[in-house]
Amino acid sequence: MSRLTGVGVSSGRASGPVARVAEALPEPPATPAPEDPAAEAARIRPAADAVAEQLFGRAARVEGDAKAVLETTAAMAADPALISQAEQLVAGRSLPAPRAVHEAANGFADALRAAGGYMAERARDVQDVRDRIVAELLGVTPPGVPELSGPSVLVARDLAPADTADLDPDLVLALVTEEGGPTSHTAILARALGIPAVVAVRGVLAATDAVGASVDGDTGTVEISDQPVTARAAERAAAVEWSGTGTTADGHPVKVLANVGSAADARAAVGTGAQGVGLFRTEFCYLAASDEPSVETQRAAYAEVLTPFAGKPVVVRTLDAGADKPLAFLDMGVEPNPALGVRGVRVSFDRPDVLDRQLEAIAGAAADSGVEVSVMAPMVATADEAAWFAARVRAAGLQRAGVMIEVPAAALSTAEILAAVDFVSIGTNDLAQYVFAADRMTGALAELNDPWQPALLRLLDIVGRAGAELGKPVGVCGEAAADPRLAGVLAGLGVTSLSMGASAVPAVGAALAGHPLAAFRQAAQAALAAPTSARAREAANAVLGG
Known part of the structure; x- marks a missing residue:
């Protein structure tokens, strides 16, 4: 062993x-050239439709987060942009259909990887769709x-x-x-x-x-x-029971919200009892667009996502794009280090008209759907940037403006930033990779991106203390919020709301209700004093049990 x-x-x-x-299928060969390129190109759409139909069929048999995942992947398989690009490769370069799909999908995946963050995580999904369509074209079992x-x-x-x-x-x-x-x-x-x-x-x-x-x-x-091992399952916790209201055992409120990026995500989140949305990623409306979507198009798309949460709070993040998340209509050019370049709110300094049109669409969608909308900007680094953004939000008729805390400088300047805005939300995924200079998509560096890392927790402590002193909300919308044990520690650091993938909502809500705030504060202090992420977990467990 x-x-x-x-x-x-x-x-x-x-x-x-x-x-x-x-493992993934072998890379399909680029030869021989098809005898009839038109007929070969015509094979692609039916194959993609067949894959989408299979995935939609699986989605129909499940509920909640699984349903949303399968529906999203099915829609990706049937993406007209992907199909069209593959068809053009057959017609223009005489590639066999499997090779054309492979190259077209790789182009999309490369663009997503260059985007970093949440978009980079979707590159794996594109590769999965690629292999399923290629397998359908070849008549073999998909990986x-x-x-x-x-x-x-x-x-x-x-x-x-x-x-x-x-x-x-x-x-x-x-x-x-x-x-x-x-x-x-x-x-x-x-x-x-x-x-x-x-x-x-x-x-x-x-x-x-x-x-x-x-x-x-x-x-x-x-x-x-290399010898057989007896099957032994982990001890399962009893079925999660949660009241649907985020609160500690002694009644201290901590909202339990969902992260969403599509209408399917929103429906799944409602089904799990989420109290609202802590992060609505609006990039879905732009990714396949060669031109900036009109205000009317954006308004309708946002309203579809918001409507399931009528009467509840929803935090909308403005477009998180730029040179590292290439969108054709922005024409940002090439940067040597795009992850540290013009992205997020920084794009808006040069193109405030794009931001203003998005804010107009968000305001309209909020009116159409009846949600309690707040708007926040990504990649804010200074109090001046926060104040600039807040002024544009309020000029658009939206009352609540906030910013993401993803840059260490912003965490260290939380008090000054909160003087300019109504709330902040910590994006622990990006904040961790900037704190440790460790790309979160690189498996070899995964330990550095562990949200239990004490250095990261100490930055969160700074943000939580500033929020408490100024009486303004502090949320967390990274995957750290989805860890039930860490969720309590975050509450102990002063976080007032937690937003996560829909499937984690009940477990986090139940975990918060398991201890009084004083216990979570004690666990947070123990984790802060630990030298490593493993020791931080152990220290919190020693306080909370388990």
Whole structure:
């Protein structure tokens, strides 16, 4: 038996037989050229439609977050831009249809990776869709999770949402991936299913003789064996019961909200009892657009997402784009280091007209849907930037303006920023990667992006204290909010709302109700004093039990 280490992203211990998730299909060849390019191009749309139909069929059999994931992936498979690009590659370069789909999808995935952050995480989804369409064109079985004959530990390079959206938690004992990080889909899924998971386990795929594994999602260790291992599931918590109102055991309010980026996300969030939306990503309205969408188009698209939350609070983030998230109509050019370049609110300084039109559309959608809307800007670094943004928000007739705390400078200047705006929301995913100079999409650096890192928690403590002193709300809308144990620590640091993927809402709400605020404050202080992320977890557990 050999011992490997990674980053534990979902707690618990389990063991059992190894089931390997099939790797991606080999790169399809660029030859021979089709005899009839028009006929070859005509094969692509039916193949894409067939994949979309399969995914929509799976979506119809599930509910909640799984349904939203499968519907989103199905829509990606049927994306007219992807299909058109592939058809043009057949017609223009005489490529076989599988190769054309492969190259077209890779172009989309590369653009998303260059975008960084949330958009980069969607590159894996595009690759998944690519392989499904290519498999359909070739008439072979697509890669993905095998049919499980019994309880197993799934081992993979990484997992795409559609691979795992309808997994049976009675058959999947644990998840282990060689790539990924604390904010990866695998981490989110494992927490939703309540099964142990360890990501960024370098070398696990090379252990081809492994037939059994023991997984510890708390310590991040994986023991693999070339001998059979008895199946043992992690102890499951009792069914989560949550009142639907975010509050600690002694009645201190902490709103439990959802992150959404589409109408499907919004419907799933309502189904889990989310009290509102803490982060509405508006990029979906722009990504496939060659020209800036009109105010009317934006207004209708936003209203569709907002309407399920009529009468509830919704925080809308303005367009998070720029040179690192290339949109044709912005024409931002090329930058040597786009992650540190003109992105987020910085785009608006040069193109305030784009921001003003988006604010007009948001105001209209809020009126159409009846939500209590607030608006916040991404990538704000200084109090002057915050004040500039707030002035434009209020000029558009919107009453509540806030900003994201994603840049260390903003965290250190929270008091001055809160003097200019009504609230702040901490994007822990981006803040972590900027604090540690560690790309969150790089598996080898996953440990640095662990939200339990004390250095990150100490910045959050600064933000929480400033909010409390000024009497203004402080939210968290990164994946840190989805960890039920960390959620309590965040409340102890002064966070007043937590926003996460819909599937985590009930568990976080129940966890907050499990202890009084004083216990969470004690756990937060213990975590702040710890030297490592592992020790911070242990310190919090020692206070809260478990």
